[in-house]
């Protein structure tokens with residue numbers, strides 16, 4: 001749905017000190033991995049993955065700038081504009097899926113995890129964060145019945161190291177026929193490279209600067225593709241050769257910048 005719908009915030013849930021989930025009623029049909037353009041009246045419109053895809057939808061927002069700070073401060077009854085759902089979703093198939101999430105990447109993966117568990121697919125999720133207090137959706141994943149593995153860069157909870165390092169260990173231990181990943185792009189590139197070496201199909205959700213969300217403005221261009229319509233979920237084998245993957249993105253003025 002390309003027209004903006006005005007919705008009201010039903011509630012906000014604090015996930016950690018810099019991340020909140022904003023919930024709102026919206027009957028559009030979103031699939032796991034799709035995103036919305038969220039308009040904050042008078043301020044900006046920003047892309048956000050759906051972290052909940054039922055009628056009571058949700059977006060889970062990491063506070064990094066003006067628009068995301070405004071979403072953090074949203075209260076029950078506030079108005080937002082929603083365009084979408086947009087983009088390609090995760091294909092959820094096979095017998096055993098490993099999900100690998102870093103930071104706010106868990107927001108995009110959780111609806112996919114719910115669908116996988118609900119379909120009887122064996123589901124293991126690595127949830128990574130810099131430190132224990134920044135982990136999100138651990139309880140939600142446990143309550144679904146998924147096998148939940150946790151990594152923290154500083155070792156403050158469970159495995160010490162990057163989510164991609166723990167994912168390599170989990171891949172050695174178990175047998176997986178699909179991997180889905182969302183998080184920092186360098187982390188995802190490591191996961192994609194390892195999966196392709198092992199012959200495991202891997203899907204990856206990318207972020208690029210977006211304006212239209214519909215393939216018109218070229219803001220999200222990525223190696224001749226548009227992340228808003230050709231992604232945000234890509235097959236790893238389709239993007240591993242693209243030189244920008246894990247290295248460059250475009251800023252708001254269109255200039256190329258190195259991915260931190």
Ligand SMILES: Cc1cc2nc3c(=O)[nH]c(=O)nc-3n(C[C@H](O)[C@H](O)[C@H](O)COP(=O)(O)OP(=O)(O)OC[C@H]3O[C@@H](n4cnc5c(N)ncnc54)[C@H](O)[C@@H]3O)c2cc1C
Nearest residue numbers: 046047048049060061062064065066067068107207208209
């Ligand atoms: C398909 C898609 C799904 C996304 N899903 C989520 C989500 O579920 N939760 C979430 O918190 N964020 C998500 N993002 C990122 C989010 O859109 C940006 O963080 C947001 O636009 C920043 O806006 P701002 O005004 O708060 O910050 P700005 O002041 O505009 O920027 C602050 C920082 O964020 C970076 N930034 C700006 N725009 C983007 C962008 N499009 N992608 C990545 N970094 C950006 C800037 O480079 C800068 O370093 C998603 C992005 C895309 C493309």
Ligand code: FES
Nearest residue numbers: 213215217218228
């Ligand atoms: S955001 Fe406009 S082409 Fe992708």
